[in-house]
Amino acid sequence: MPGYVQNKNNKIMETNNQGNNNNSGWPLALDHGIAPDGTPQPYVSDDVAFESDNAEFSKKPQTQRPDVMDSFFTLSEQNKFTPRSILIDLEPSVVNKATSKLPMFNPRNIHLSETGSGAANNWQHGYVYGRNHEEEMMNLIDRELDKCDNPSAFQLMHSVAGGTGSGVGSLLLELLNDRYGSKKIVSTFSVFPSNDKTSDVVVQPYNTMLTLRRLIDFGDATFVFDNDSLNALGNAFIGSGLERNLSSSTAFESANKLIAYVAAGITNPLRFPSYMYSSYESIISTVVPTPELKFLSTSIAPYSNIPNVVPNQNYVSLNEYDIILELLNDKYKLNSYKEPLKYISVLDYVIGKNLNQKEIRRGILKAQQRLSFVPWTPSSISVVNGKQSAFTSQQEKRLSGIQVSNNTSIVHLLSKTVKQYDLLAKRAAYINFYTTSNDASERQEVLDAFEECKETVRQTIDEYKACSSDSYLGDDIIDEEMT
Ligand SMILES: Nc1nc2c(ncn2[C@@H]2O[C@H](COP(=O)(O)OP(=O)(O)OP(=O)(O)O)[C@@H](O)[C@H]2O)c(=O)[nH]1
């Protein structure tokens, strides 16, 4: 399938296409030169930067596009790319904003509630709505899957604390697990609420707890983003001298840019394949060693090529060694926690042109010495040699870096949620938000269901705590022998 655009547009062109002038800011589309309405931009070769009538040049074989677009897009008969995404919400404003910026989204892949009032920050509303509309939503998913040759994974992007992302998201996790769980990876990009601003929605700890249980029971990997770290990271980028057009954007827009950048970056080797990490399975299995340890943290190196974030005059060029060390810096983490951590796995992406393998090796050796790993894994950092898109590359050598890691910082996030939940649950506060009547037995049923979720989360906390011990794998072997 990737051949389709090559035939039409794979000419060696004279222009230096930065692809960023009329852009949407969506890295996944920008990387492949897809305009907001889905129109493919001509591919610009890196090797020969001009077209020539000279017979010598025209005899040269045309460079093949190095990117694979069909993982995330389908090509219509009108030669337009359409994301495979499905957009679901219980109120229209967010989806309408997205589709007006990016008309490339397929209107048939959008599900909005008829009443359009949202789920009122209530997991229960979202979940029940999902139950009542599960057939419609699964039809959208199945129809999209039918268009795929060999789908390997789902990516669910949602917030865990409101009503829709948490409730509908939880239901979808159950449905996907039920129908496809054994065959396909179900991964999530889950936004956790700001700790500083919990007061705006008092029942966030309930919603988060109910969602966490589904992430633990039905997901294969969760990329954790917390809004406090996202805000801090935005500030760190500004503080370090990157100009960010914040005046015209909300705090969420900049947070979402960072999430979108990481989400796209993670799949760089799928979309620009080389000999390693060219499947989603290989990426996930590198960072998720057992189904019990599946919460992943990410970080972004400073001065990375984030769309709409341009380096100002203070920009200093970082080489591969610098990038790898910067990825260890707390201030560039999207789920930050400053206590000493134990690492279970680390996958570093260094993305750029003509990567210097010597500098990568030097950086990795240094970084490995700085990190503390759990005793039962090889204390090593895996590396993705990511390719820079010809559509987003700059004139000068500018490298980007992303780190995906599995580490014990999740203990802090989960424990914080349990603590906030306990404060509400011990007084059964606001439990009537989740019941249909004032009936005491129904209240108790709801509380019991909440407590089951808490128990699941507790087990994950315990698992992450236990994994730091020397005997972590040994305990399991003994358990198995005894049973
Ligand atoms: N990073 C990020 N966080 C967001 C965004 N929108 C909302 N949040 C956070 O997510 C949580 C819940 O968000 P909502 O938008 O109210 O949740 P929802 O899933 O739409 O559910 P309902 O509004 O109840 O239908 C809050 O903690 C918000 O701070 C966003 O665009 N980006």
Ligand SMILES: [Mg+2]
């Ligand atoms: Mg909403």
